[in-house]
Amino acid sequence: MLQSGQTSLATKKSLEKQLADARLEIAALQKELYNREEQVRELIRDTLDAQEAERERICLEVHDGVTQTLASAFHYLQTLETGSLESTNTRQLLLRASALVKQAIQESREVINSLQPATLRDLGLVATLRQEVRHMEQETRWKIDFKADAIRLPQDVETGLYRIIHEAITNVRKHADTKHLRIRITSVDDQVNVEVRDWGIGFDYNPQDVSRRQSTGLLSMRKRAELLQGTCDIQSTTGQGTVVRIRMPFSRLKEQNG
Numbered sequence: 001m002l003q004s005g006q007t008s009l010a011t012k013k014s015l016e017k018q019l020a021d022a023r024l025e026i027a028a029l030q031k032e033l034y035n036r037e038e039q040v041r042e043l044i045r046d047t048l049d050a051q052e053a054e055r056e057r058i059c060l061e062v063h064d065g066v067t068q069t070l071a072s073a074f075h076y077l078q079t080l081e082t083g084s085l086e087s088t089n090t091r092q093l094l095l096r097a098s099a100l101v102k103q104a105i106q107e108s109r110e111v112i113n114s115l116q117p118a119t120l121r122d123l124g125l126v127a128t129l130r131q132e133v134r135h136m137e138q139e140t141r142w143k144i145d146f147k148a149d150a151i152r153l154p155q156d157v158e159t160g161l162y163r164i165i166h167e168a169i170t171n172v173r174k175h176a177d178t179k180h181l182r183i184r185i186t187s188v189d190d191q192v193n194v195e196v197r198d199w200g201i202g203f204d205y206n207p208q209d210v211s212r213r214q215s216t217g218l219l220s221m222r223k224r225a226e227l228l229q230g231t232c233d234i235q236s237t238t239g240q241g242t243v244v245r246i247r248m249p250f251s252r253l254k255e256q257n258g
């Protein structure tokens with residue numbers, strides 16, 4: 001009798017322990033769920049912020065570039081309208097206006113290209129970057145060390161990687177003060193690895209400090225990689241340069257392909 005009483009007490013204690021453990025587990029799961037929801041909210045906020053920043057950039061580019069150029073061309077054409085067509089200036093004004101219209105066409109092509117390079121969809125990430133690197137070498141007279149495996153990835157991955165690499169290269173041009181740049185794209189085992197390295201002035205990088213207001217570029221690089229289930233690590237040493245490493249898991253690419 002005593003024994004069966006002890007047994008039922010032990011069972012009760014064991015059940016109570018199981019219940020307490022289950023409660024703890026539920027609380028932990030609820031906390032994790034809350035954290036994930038918070039992460040999703042943050043991601044949405046960042047995406048909207050990035051969209052706004054991109055809109056601002058496009059407005060500024062169109063306003064300062066093609067609109068100004070067309071306004072100058074219009075000014076020359078107006079001068080022609082009011083002046084005598086036989087005037088000796090006529091040819092000069094026409095030539096200037098035509099040169100400006102040509103420049104405006106080029107500028108609008110550049111804006112369009114910055115939104116979505118036409119080659120990205122057709123030729124893919126590697127060919128597009130190779131073309132851009134060549135173009136940049138001609139423009140800047142830098143010698144860029146570019147090596148990439150001949151890979152094609154799903155469209156969203158190529159677009160995401162393109163944006164991240166493009167931002168990394170733009171940062172080198174804008175901030176690094178060097179002509180020494182190396183880009184590597186390799187596909188090893190189950191992931192694509194990208195490295196953009198410069199030997200410029202470097203900077204004091206702290207991922208925690210990257211607030212949205214100061215650093216849209218670096219933040220969007222990391223967020224884009226995360227959206228594609230990858231990572232984007234940035235390491236920089238003042239006076240020694242910067243390296244951006246992107247890792248994109250391959251399983252996701254297979255999933256998407258398959």
Ligand SMILES: Nc1ncnc2c1ncn2[C@@H]1O[C@H](COP(=O)(O)OP(=O)(O)OP(=O)(O)O)[C@@H](O)[C@H]1O
Nearest residue numbers: 171172175176200202203214215216217218219242
């Ligand atoms: N490769 C680099 N070499 C040296 N400094 C860099 C490099 N990349 C980034 N930085 C520094 O980090 C800062 C933040 O970079 P980030 O790309 O976030 O912003 P940004 O280039 O100034 O503006 P944007 O939002 O247009 O990209 C830069 O202002 C610059 O000081």
Ligand SMILES: [Mg+2]
Nearest residue numbers: 170171217218
């Ligand atoms: Mg930048």
